[in-house]
Amino acid sequence: MKSSDMIKELCEKENISVSELARRIGQSPQNFGKKLKRDTVTFDEMVMIADALEVAYEQAFVLKDGEKIQIGNMEM
Numbered sequence: 001m002k003s004s005d006m007i008k009e010l011c012e013k014e015n016i017s018v019s020e021l022a023r024r025i026g027q028s029p030q031n032f033g034k035k036l037k038r039d040t041v042t043f044d045e046m047v048m049i050a051d052a053l054e055v056a057y058e059q060a061f062v063l064k065d066g067e068k069i070q071i072g073n074m075e076m
Contacts, residue, residue, distance in 0.1 A: 004036040006069045007049060010061045013069075014053050024052040 001009075011018050022032035025048045035041050041049075050057035060070030 001070070002039050003041050003046065004039045006061060007036060007041065007046075009069050010049070010053065010055070010063075013063060013067075014055075016053070021049060021052065025049060 007021070008018065011021055018033065018036065019029035022029045025032075025045065027035075035045075047057055050061060055064065056062035058068075060068045062068050
């Protein structure tokens with residue numbers, strides 16, 4: 001799973017649009033959408049996303065129920 005796929009799945013599970021997430025991390029939806037398309041979201045941006053949605057990030061998103069969304073779908 002690519003980081004862009006992780007972000008989209010996180011948004012779906014947290015019931016937030018990608019555009020709203022972009023605004024919460026201080027980016028325009030257009031710019032953030034381009035980053036997702038190119039899969040060029042940085043580690044720092046991943047941390048910002050986790051902070052904005054109040055989830056943990058350990059090279060994976062850790063949802064409040066303990067479920068993890070991570071690159072490669074490997075178990076941690």
